[in-house]
Amino acid sequence: MSVSELKERHAVATETVNNLRDRLRHRRLQLLDTDVSKYSAAQGRSPVKFGATDLVCCRTLLGHTGKVYSLDWTPERNRIVSASQDGRLIVWNALTSQKTHTIKLPCAWVMTCAFSPNGQTVACGGLDSVCSIFSLSSTADKDGTVPVSRTLSGHRGYVSCCQYVPNEDAHLITSSGDQTCVLWDVTTGLKTSVFGGEFQSGHTGDVLSVSISGSNPNWFISGSCDTSACLWDTRAASRAARTFHGHEGDVNTVKFSPDGYRFGTGSDDGTCRLYDLRTGHQLQVYHQANGDGENLPVTSIAFSASGRLLFAGYANNSTCYVCDTLLGEVVLDLGELQDSHKNRISCLGMSADGSALCTGSWDSNLKIWAFGGHRRVI
Numbered sequence: 001m002s003v004s005e006l007k008e009r010h011a012v013a014t015e016t017v018n019n020l021r022d023r024l025r026h027r028r029l030q031l032l033d034t035d036v037s038k039y040s041a042a043q044g045r046s047p048v049k050f051g052a053t054d055l056v057c058c059r060t061l062l063g064h065t066g067k068v069y070s071l072d073w074t075p076e077r078n079r080i081v082s083a084s085q086d087g088r089l090i091v092w093n094a095l096t097s098q099k100t101h102t103i104k105l106p107c108a109w110v111m112t113c114a115f116s117p118n119g120q121t122v123a124c125g126g127l128d129s130v131c132s133i134f135s136l137s138s139t140a141d142k143d144g145t146v147p148v149s150r151t152l153s154g155h156r157g158y159v160s161c162c163q164y165v166p167n168e169d170a171h172l173i174t175s176s177g178d179q180t181c182v183l184w185d186v187t188t189g190l191k192t193s194v195f196g197g198e199f200q201s202g203h204t205g206d207v208l209s210v211s212i213s214g215s216n217p218n219w220f221i222s223g224s225c226d227t228s229a230c231l232w233d234t235r236a237a238s239r240a241a242r243t244f245h246g247h248e249g250d251v252n253t254v255k256f257s258p259d260g261y262r263f264g265t266g267s268d269d270g271t272c273r274l275y276d277l278r279t280g281h282q283l284q285v286y287h288q289a290n291g292d293g294e295n296l297p298v299t300s301i302a303f304s305a306s307g308r309l310l311f312a313g314y315a316n317n318s319t320c321y322v323c324d325t326l327l328g329e330v331v332l333d334l335g336e337l338q339d340s341h342k343n344r345i346s347c348l349g350m351s352a353d354g355s356a357l358c359t360g361s362w363d364s365n366l367k368i369w370a371f372g373g374h375r376r377v378i
Helices: 003-031 036-042
Strands: 055-061 068-073 079-084 088-093 099-104 110-115 121-126 130-135 150-153 159-164 171-176 181-185 190-195 207-212 219-224 229-233 242-244 251-256 262-267 272-276 282-286 298-303 309-314 320-324 329-333 345-350 357-361 366-371
Touching (some): 036 282, 079 110, 079 121, 088 121, 121 159, 130 159, 171 207, 219 251, 251 298, 262 298, 272 309
Parallel strands (some): 068 110, 110 159, 159 207, 207 251, 298 345
Antiparallel strands (some): 055 366, 079 088, 088 099, 110 121, 121 130, 130 150, 159 171, 181 190, 207 219, 229 242, 251 262, 262 272, 272 282, 298 309, 309 320, 345 357, 357 366
C-alpha cells in the first residue's frame, strides 16, 4: 500500500471518528434534560453569601523575584512549596510566613512543583523535560544549592505538571508536552507506566495538567491542548478509560473534587466545567462574571473542602472568581478584596483541611486567604 493510499485512508477514518463524536455529543445533549444549577434552583437552594470580611488575606509570602507559576501544600497544611521564574523553589511555613528552604534549580524555566505525602521531598519540572526530586534534609553547599536527589528523565517534551500519588512517597505522575503522562518509581527513577503516546490511545495534544483522585489513587485525570480531559486507570495504561469533551479551547487545569467522583476543568475558552465520572456527563458550565464578551483563559482551579465552592483564577489582573457549584453563580471575586494581587493569578491550592486557600501570581507574591473568625471553607 502506497503512502498516498495510507494518507487517504487515514483522512477517511479521521472524518468518520469526528462524525461519530459529533453524533455522540448531540445524543448526550438530547438526554441532558437539566443541569446541577437548574435542579438545585428547583429544590429551593440559595447561593452562598459572603460578607465584606468573611474571606480575608491573612498572609502575604514575599521572597520570589519572578512570576510564580506553581504551588503545593503539604498534607499537614502548614507548609507550602512554590516555583517561580526566578529559578527557585521556596518552602514556606504558612503559619509564620517564614521561608524554611530555598532551592536554586538547575533549570530556571520551571512550570510545576509538588510536595511528597510525607513532606520530606519536593519535585519540580519544566522546559528541561525532566522532573527533579530534592530532599529537604539534604545539606546545601556554600552557594545555597541543594543537590538533586533524583532525576526522572524520559519525556520528549516539557514537563507541565507533577503530582505525587496520595500516601505513596515512591510514586509520582507527570504530564508533558509530548502528549503523554508517566507514572514513575521515584526510588529507582524508572518509568512504571506510560499513558498515551505513539498509539492514539489518549491525548492528541500537549498534556497540561493532571489530578489524582483522593478516594481512589488508581484514577487520575489529565487535561490537554486537544480540548479534552481523559480519565486514566494506572492498572491499565493501554488507553484512557474515558474521554470527556465539551471545551472549545485548551484545557489548562483539571482538579478532582473532594469526593473523588467528580472533577472540574478550566480552559482557554473562558469556562470551567464540572463532570461526573460515574455517568460520563457534564454536570455544569461556569461562565465568567464580566459579561463583556471577552473569554479570558482559566489558569487554575481549586475546590473547597466540601466541593460546594470552586475557585478559578483567570488570565486577567488579579481575577479569581469563587463559584457556587450547585447554583452555577459567581459569588465573589478575590481580585476585588483588600490586599489582592496586582497581576494575574497563575496557580491556586487549597489546604488539606480546607481552612485556607493559597494563590500565586505574576506579581511574584503568594497570598493565603481564610475566613474571618473561626469559619471554614464549606
